[in-house]
Amino acid sequence: MRIDVxxxxxxxxxxxxxxxxxxxxxxxxxxxxxLVQAEPSPGQxxxxxxxxxLITDNAWSAASFALALSTWRQTRPHARRITVRRxxxxxxxxxxxxxxxxxxxxxxxxxxAPEPPAPAPDPDREQDQDGRADGGEGR
Numbered sequence: 001m002r003i004d005v006x007x008x009x010x011x012x013x014x015x016x017x018x019x020x021x022x023x024x025x026x027x028x029x030x031x032x033x034x035l036v037q038a039e040p041s042p043g044q045x046x047x048x049x050x051x052x053x054l055i056t057d058n059a060w061s062a063a064s065f066a067l068a069l070s071t072w073r074q075t076r077p078h079a080r081r082i083t084v085r086r087x088x089x090x091x092x093x094x095x096x097x098x099x100x101x102x103x104x105x106x107x108x109x110x111x112x113a114p115e116p117p118a119p120a121p122d123p124d125r126e127q128d129q130d131g132r133a134d135g136g137e138g139r
Contacts, residue, residue, distance in 0.1 A: 001060065001086065003031075003108065005052040005069075008081040011035075014052055020072040021052075026064035031056045062108035066101055069093075084108070 007013040018035055021027045032055045054065070073080060073096055082093040089107045093100045 001056045003054040003056065004085045005054065006050075006083045006085075007052075009076075009078070011050050013076070013080055014050055016076075017069075017072055018052055020075075021065075021068055024064075024068040026061060027068035029064065030058065030060040031065065062105055066104050066108065069104075070096055070101060 005014075005017070007017060014035055018033055021031075021033050034053050034055075035050055036053045037050055069082065069084075073082065073093070079094070079096075084091050084093070084104060084107055086107050091100070091103045091107045093104060
C-alpha cells in the first residue's frame with residue numbers, strides 16, 4: 001500500500017517528519033519512508049511538490065503511524081496542515097483533534113476483506129449425530 005503525506009511549511013517540515021518517523025519504532029515497523037516529488041493532480045500544469053511516501057507491508061500499523069504523526073505535529077512551533085492520501089482517499093489534519101485522528105485511521109486502514117461464505121451442506125452426504133459426514137458407508 002502506498003501513502004503520501006504532505007505538510008505545509010515546505011521541505012524542511014517534511015524532512016523533520018521523515019526523521020521523526022525513522023526514530024519511532026512503532027511507526028517505522030512495516031513501512032519504508034522516502035521523500036519524493038508528488039505527481040501533479042489532474043488538471044495541474046506540472047506543479048510538483050515534495051511529499052513523504054510510505055510504502056507499507058503486512059506489518060503496517062496505521063494506529064502507530066497516526067500516533068507518531070500526531071506527536072510530531074505537537075512538537076512543531078507552528079500548527080502545520082498535514083494532508084494524507086491513500087489511493088483516492090484524502091484527509092487533511094488542521095487541529096489534531098480526536099475526530100481528525102479517526103478520519104485519518106479510516107483513510108489509512110485498508111478495507112477488511114469480506115469473509116468467505118460458509119460452504120453449503122452436501123445433501124447427498126448423511127451426517128452422524130455429531131454433525132460429521134458419514135460418507136454413506138455401511139448402508
